[in-house]
Amino acid sequence: MTDLDFENWTCPVPLRDTPAVVMGHGGGGAMSGELVQHLFLPAYGPIELTDSAVLPVGAGRIAFSTDSYVVKPMFFPGGSIGDLAVNGTVNDLAMSGATPLYLSVAFILEEGTLLTEVGRIAKALGAAAAAAGVRLVTGDTKVVDNGSGDGVYLNTSGIGTVPDGVTIAPTRAAAGDAILISGDIGVHGVAVLSVRQGLEFETTVRSDTAPLAGLVSAMLATGADVHVLRDPTRGGVAASLNEIARTAQVGIEVTERSLPIPAEVADACSLLGLDPLQVANEGKLLAFVPAAQADEVLAAMRAHPAGAGAHRIGTCVPAHPGMVVARTALGGTRVINMPIGEQLPRIC
Amino acid sequence: MTDLDFENWTCPVPLRDTPAVVMGHGGGGAMSGELVQHLFLPAYGPIELTDSAVLPVGAGRIAFSTDSYVVKPMFFPGGSIGDLAVNGTVNDLAMSGATPLYLSVAFILEEGTLLTEVGRIAKALGAAAAAAGVRLVTGDTKVVDNGSGDGVYLNTSGIGTVPDGVTIAPTRAAAGDAILISGDIGVHGVAVLSVRQGLEFETTVRSDTAPLAGLVSAMLATGADVHVLRDPTRGGVAASLNEIARTAQVGIEVTERSLPIPAEVADACSLLGLDPLQVANEGKLLAFVPAAQADEVLAAMRAHPAGAGAHRIGTCVPAHPGMVVARTALGGTRVINMPIGEQLPRIC
Numbered sequence: 001m002t003d004l005d006f007e008n009w010t011c012p013v014p015l016r017d018t019p020a021v022v023m024g025h026g027g028g029g030a031m032s033g034e035l036v037q038h039l040f041l042p043a044y045g046p047i048e049l050t051d052s053a054v055l056p057v058g059a060g061r062i063a064f065s066t067d068s069y070v071v072k073p074m075f076f077p078g079g080s081i082g083d084l085a086v087n088g089t090v091n092d093l094a095m096s097g098a099t100p101l102y103l104s105v106a107f108i109l110e111e112g113t114l115l116t117e118v119g120r121i122a123k124a125l126g127a128a129a130a131a132a133g134v135r136l137v138t139g140d141t142k143v144v145d146n147g148s149g150d151g152v153y154l155n156t157s158g159i160g161t162v163p164d165g166v167t168i169a170p171t172r173a174a175a176g177d178a179i180l181i182s183g184d185i186g187v188h189g190v191a192v193l194s195v196r197q198g199l200e201f202e203t204t205v206r207s208d209t210a211p212l213a214g215l216v217s218a219m220l221a222t223g224a225d226v227h228v229l230r231d232p233t234r235g236g237v238a239a240s241l242n243e244i245a246r247t248a249q250v251g252i253e254v255t256e257r258s259l260p261i262p263a264e265v266a267d268a269c270s271l272l273g274l275d276p277l278q279v280a281n282e283g284k285l286l287a288f289v290p291a292a293q294a295d296e297v298l299a300a301m302r303a304h305p306a307g308a309g310a311h312r313i314g315t316c317v318p319a320h321p322g323m324v325v326a327r328t329a330l331g332g333t334r335v336i337n338m339p340i341g342e343q344l345p346r347i348c
Numbered sequence: 349m350t351d352l353d354f355e356n357w358t359c360p361v362p363l364r365d366t367p368a369v370v371m372g373h374g375g376g377g378a379m380s381g382e383l384v385q386h387l388f389l390p391a392y393g394p395i396e397l398t399d400s401a402v403l404p405v406g407a408g409r410i411a412f413s414t415d416s417y418v419v420k421p422m423f424f425p426g427g428s429i430g431d432l433a434v435n436g437t438v439n440d441l442a443m444s445g446a447t448p449l450y451l452s453v454a455f456i457l458e459e460g461t462l463l464t465e466v467g468r469i470a471k472a473l474g475a476a477a478a479a480a481g482v483r484l485v486t487g488d489t490k491v492v493d494n495g496s497g498d499g500v501y502l503n504t505s506g507i508g509t510v511p512d513g514v515t516i517a518p519t520r521a522a523a524g525d526a527i528l529i530s531g532d533i534g535v536h537g538v539a540v541l542s543v544r545q546g547l548e549f550e551t552t553v554r555s556d557t558a559p560l561a562g563l564v565s566a567m568l569a570t571g572a573d574v575h576v577l578r579d580p581t582r583g584g585v586a587a588s589l590n591e592i593a594r595t596a597q598v599g600i601e602v603t604e605r606s607l608p609i610p611a612e613v614a615d616a617c618s619l620l621g622l623d624p625l626q627v628a629n630e631g632k633l634l635a636f637v638p639a640a641q642a643d644e645v646l647a648a649m650r651a652h653p654a655g656a657g658a659h660r661i662g663t664c665v666p667a668h669p670g671m672v673v674a675r676t677a678l679g680g681t682r683v684i685n686m687p688i689g690e691q692l693p694r695i696c
Contacts, residue, residue, distance in 0.1 A: 026693065026694075027687060028583030028587050029688050029689060051443065052446065054409050055410050061405070062410075064507060066503065070456060070492050070496075108416050144694065234375060235376030340372065345493065
């Protein structure tokens with residue numbers, strides 16, 4: 001889905017001649033039905049949605065995840081709240097080693113939101129689901145009065161199946177693990193912020209929103225014993241590394257120089273007083289693997305489009321358990337703290 | 349959970365001395381973690397929540413459902429948005445014949461909402477989940493700026509397992525089916541409206557919010573071939589019956605006199621110009637069963653606390669496919685239309 005498609009997409013039918021969401025669209029009656037029939041379903045593609053979808057699964061373990069999305073603005077360079085809602089939940093599933101299968105999608109619409117905007121978001125959702133290989137199977141739409149929302153809020157929940165023998169969890173991080181990242185960091189946050197603040201860069205920074213399940217499959221196909229996977233979204237790389245260090249009670253040491261921060265991201269962050277390590281990513285993952293298997297996993301990552309920029313950024317160490325430390329270019333160290341509050345509100 | 353508990357419940361810890369939600373609670377950093385650790389988890393009870401929960405399921409079919417909740421006000425006689433969010437999704441699963449197992453819970457908090465209110469809602473969620481026999485397994489919290497929300501919006505998604513041989517779907521409604529209802533109608537909508545409009549009745553009308561999975565189990569245990577189950581929430585009995593009639597292309601005939609509308613509901617509706625058949629219920633179900641098995645199913649319903657007030661209200665007929673008709677006390681008929689928009693916004 002390109003930006004051009006968003007621009008040109010219009011509602012397939014004039015829904016009772018209203019160009020905008022009205023309270024009646026949330027009533028569970030005829031208008032609700034029309035919204036699903038004439039807007040959501042055509043936008044999603046050829047699918048069926050039911051209140052409660054009945055789905056086949058194999059015996060074994062499933063992964064189950066949920067996220068709400070409140071990103072502002074709803075459209076930004078490289079994506080929209082629709083893509084984000086699919087990729088974010090697909091990625092949460094993938095981070096537990098699961099193959100994502102099914103998604104639910106629930107809209108909270110603010111009265112007065114243009115139906116063309118709702119439609120573009122729904123179309124982005126459908127396209128992202130197709131790209132990620134997941135099926136939208138159940139949905140819900142609520143409408144809140146003008147001034148009690150902000151355009152469109154989304155929730156997606158997802159179900160995947162976890163292959164036998166796969167156990168990926170933050171508790172498994174261990175001294176000696178190599179820490180890998182799949183590519184450049186800070187891109188999503190800066191892309192959203194650039195439109196929000198009206199910043200101009202020499203080249204447009206586009207969100208990295210992307211599904212990561214394929215990359216994870218490729219990594220697991222090496223047979224390596226992947227200990228931890230994490231997509232560093234809200235709170236960025238700093239929050240993810242700190243959470244893992246605390247949960248597993250290991251020390252983490254990263255090499256500052258090895259952190260792949262694009263120049264535009266570094267510039268924007270220094271302009272705005274942000275720490276790029278705390279900026280959200282929406283298409284990157286951190287992986288903790290035994291050092292002996294790191295090269296093999298890195299090679300598999302680099303061979304996949306979503307991991308072309310993969311790097312090793314650090315190591316788990318027995319020293320300073322629960323703490324994340326960066327080794328600077330001059331050979332010194334500094335602590336990377338857990339972010340406290342919110343430097344970039346409503347980034348996802 | 350009684351109203352008294354709501355009133356007396358306070359936050360377990362003063363979270364950084366702020367009595368209200370701030371943007372930082374949504375940042376994915378330390379403050380987000382504190383909210384989960386010190387507020388959500390103690391409120392929910394002894395559970396574990398992860399970004400992506402890995403769960404055992406048997407082979408076979410699962411049911412998957414989602415709903416967002418935006419009810420206003422968040423607390424009303426007989427319940428709160430917390431109970432509603434559990435029971436609503438549990439009931440969607442039960443309506444496909446599934447045994448509900450797991451729930452996700454996602455909050456969208458408006459900046460400035462009192463943490464004690466968030467805590468009371470979380471406590472109601474935990475208590476309702478325990479009462480319904482489902483586990484809260486994964487969650488998410490987002491914060492939106494003041495004026496872009498309205499206190500607390502919730503989403504719950506749910507997973508259940510569908511027993512072999514059970515196929516319950518609106519397409520299965522067939523001429524000859526008896527139509528049963530599990531009890532009084534219109535209660536939830538009038539309960540919410542009474543606080544919203546400051547209405548006073550002789551007796552307080554309390555929401556009927558309740559989980560229905562136990563009732564459904566008892567009905568299925570009779571061995572009857574239950575064709576359709578539906579909980580008449582938004583749009584009420586009128587919307588549910590019309591949807592089923594259209595989907596299955598059968599005619600539906602209900603006996604007006606047999607509709608169990610309590611006097612308080614009838615009074616409130618006539619005062620406010622509402623049709624009680626369009627008012628939301630949150631603890632009732634409609635069942636379509638072969639006429640020959642109706643008595644047996646009704647007996648099982650009446651023997652269960654959630655179905656004590658069960659009645660037969662109508663029949664599926666070959667005439668007027670797709671249309672719902674009421675037979676009046678005088679022997680005439682009137683059409684029960686699909687509600688168009690929204691007579692009671694934000695009722696669930």
